[in-house]
Amino acid sequence: MLRLSTSDEGFAEAFRRVVADRRESAVDVAKDVADILAAVRERGDGALADYTQRFDGHDLNQSGWQVDAETCRQAFEALKPELREALELAATRIRAYHEAQLPEDRDYTDAAGVRLGATWRAVDAAGLYVPGGRAAYPSSMLMNAIPAKVAGVERLVVVTPTPKGEVNALVLAAAHLAGVDEVWRVGGAHAVGALAYGTERIAPVDVITGPGNAWVAEAKRQLYGVVGIDMVAGPSEILVIADAKNEPRRIAADLLSQAEHDPTSQSILITDDTAFADAVAAAVETELAALATEQTARTSWSDNGVIVVVGSFDEAPALANALAAEHVEIATDDPEALMKQIRHAGSVFLGRMTPEAVGDYVAGPNHVLPTGRRARFSSGLSVLDFMKRTSFIQLDLAALEAIGPAAVALADAEGLPAHARSIQVRLGQ
Amino acid sequence: MLRLSTSDEGFAEAFRRVVADRRESAVDVAKDVADILAAVRERGDGALADYTQRFDGHDLNQSGWQVDAETCRQAFEALKPELREALELAATRIRAYHEAQLPEDRDYTDAAGVRLGATWRAVDAAGLYVPGGRAAYPSSMLMNAIPAKVAGVERLVVVTPTPKGEVNALVLAAAHLAGVDEVWRVGGAHAVGALAYGTERIAPVDVITGPGNAWVAEAKRQLYGVVGIDMVAGPSEILVIADAKNEPRRIAADLLSQAEHDPTSQSILITDDTAFADAVAAAVETELAALATEQTARTSWSDNGVIVVVGSFDEAPALANALAAEHVEIATDDPEALMKQIRHAGSVFLGRMTPEAVGDYVAGPNHVLPTGRRARFSSGLSVLDFMKRTSFIQLDLAALEAIGPAAVALADAEGLPAHARSIQVRLGQ
Structure with missing residues (x-):
């Protein structure tokens, strides 16, 4: 100290x-991770099975690729009542806080007669990485999964390593409570690659969140732009x-x-x-x-x-x-x-x-928060991480007459004549 | 076709x-960019001067590191009236749309007596990359700078290459109109590195936005997490x-x-x-x-x-x-x-x-938008890219008595006894 x-x-x-x-950690895993991601992209499930055998010591084709919904439900039912109620209280409070976070759409017509707005929609599918072993926390499952479901994500996929085939019952119980749609028994950088690129068995997702080790974090960083990610933690x-x-x-x-x-x-x-x-x-x-x-x-x-x-x-x-x-x-x-x-x-x-x-x-607020001085520019996980906004614009002839000529002047100044032309042909010029 | x-x-x-x-482009510039960023981090302004001499063909110590505010003002005043009015109309409309985008803070106490909320604040400083040559658009300056200023960013820094020392008057005029605070005559991956790490002359920023070539885009990608960035375009x-x-x-x-x-x-x-x-x-x-x-x-x-x-x-x-x-x-x-x-x-x-x-x-809406299928998971540039949210929580003893025991149960289940203890010592346990 x-x-x-x-x-x-x-x-x-x-x-x-x-x-x-x-x-x-100063360990540079960038090259290892790039190789793993390339293998998953190329060989799909074959690569997942190979890496799982190597790192987690089990054969997915024997132990099973997925944990089914019924197994998760049974894990939840088997919890001691005190623990089940604690998880339920947590889920209820997290849900309430995140529901109040949902953004509002906009749609208005301004003084120039221009209709403007923005519509928020959930991504189609999200993937949550859940670490195996010591760092597998049911609270993290709730903190990642509930905002996704509140946002309206229809397909919520968990990947989690099960070393030697063992699964964490508490995490499965939390997955059930949070409404997770699929649980795959794969972890590591290869699991992140599978979520981003998709494989024969696992359909690709649009956003990947959740904590992980240095390989998982680097995989997310390398896939940023192929998919959305929550943050560098x-x-x-x-x-x-x-x-x-x-x-x-x-x-x-x-x-x-x-x-x-x-x-x-x-x-x-x-x-x-x-x-x-x-x-x-x-x-x-x-x-x-x-x-x-x-x-x-x-x-x-x-x-x-x-x-x-x-x-x-x-x-x-x-x-x-x-x-x-x-x-x-x-x-x-x-x-x-x-x-x-x-x-x-x-x-x-x-x-x-x-x-x-x-x-x-x-x-109730999210416990996934920016670390390492990143609170200077980033925020905790929220429903917004699972949503995106589409702006929209609608003009009639009068509105185009009002603001179109300024756009023509700017397009001309920028040397973009087809931009100008697309407005002029509508104004009869 | x-x-x-x-x-x-x-x-x-x-x-x-x-x-x-x-x-x-399939060109892999990752290694080149990593070398450039390392050089800027280590040698600061010396590296910037060397790269500028090499890529832009001028000596910053002769031609000047910065474009001063008065030069930008004069560029604006020298515009043809029609063009100045067009820029002003654009700025006014972009500002209005983005002002209506400002998020609201939250602060409420729920049924359990727990005070919860979130406060949005602007980042301290933002950097805008503005390409040189053909792709230097005054409209892009407005679309990046105005949301930053509407968000409340106090220090807004532009970096832009000036090949052979030449500056783009239209871009300087737009910088004046948008309220940019500093304009530095450096471009390329090294300029992005300077914004992220800071140099003797250029103080570091928290968020970097703006379009650029493959080197600039890769530099932003590599610095994601050191600073916030807008997106991979x-x-x-x-x-x-x-x-x-x-x-x-x-x-x-x-x-x-x-x-x-x-x-x-x-x-x-x-x-x-x-x-x-x-x-x-x-x-x-x-x-x-x-x-x-x-x-x-x-x-x-x-x-x-x-x-x-x-x-x-x-x-x-x-x-x-x-x-x-x-x-x-x-x-x-x-x-x-x-x-x-x-x-x-x-x-x-x-x-x-x-x-x-x-x-x-x-x-009015932003023209910086997700490309390459990224609209599946990301949004156009907005004031939110220049802000971050801090959540807050406040309990009194009664509230802690109401929800604390559930937290203790979960902490115990996760094998985190100090978490449980921090609640128990307050409940007299």
């Missing part, structure tokens, strides 16, 4: 290094801005809830009180010792954790804007005042009773 | 080939759906207004009348002979033009959806009925008096 104070002589440079550190992070009125172990728990995700995760505390900073640091150690995820959380906190002591919270917004963190928790007397000054953040958690973890599961 | 009829025996396969043809296209009641030369002019852009552009006519198809084909030849852009337009029409005769317009929506064209013109008795069935299109032009060219200049 790195301890800084804004009054330190070398603070600016030390903080600049924190901001610049992407914590991303990196290691996640939390920034907690907290005053000394907080209970240290609560803030410690918040920091660790990020740290336990992955060794590359980052937890940062900004406080205006040195003694409180000490108390939180001590509480982190106490909490860590009791945590089943201690090893991951300790590595993350040790390698990437930061505590910054500021002279006053007036200094916090500039620091927060430079970090542009995925999650920003504001546990102060007047969180609203600080939020107004924070321009770059994926999601903000206001007040002392809003631990970030409620946003991961049940609050 | 390819002539098809849906009643032809081989139609399905022939049409499939039209849909699959990307008309894109390919050769553009128009689909005209027209019945025999149209005047053939009008439809011919519409087809040629796309063809004159570039030899890789594509113009497609769908009609239900064989004699009308013949008449349009003949009119295209007549119009071509009179066109200053004949060479480009003739190559495009000859290589990529298509006329499809359908048995009835009921067949048109399926063909249009497969093409997912950038521009779709519907010149029939009931264009509305067809539009309702066309799910994938960048922009639709309704009726016999709406040539696509009015949308290029003065109608």
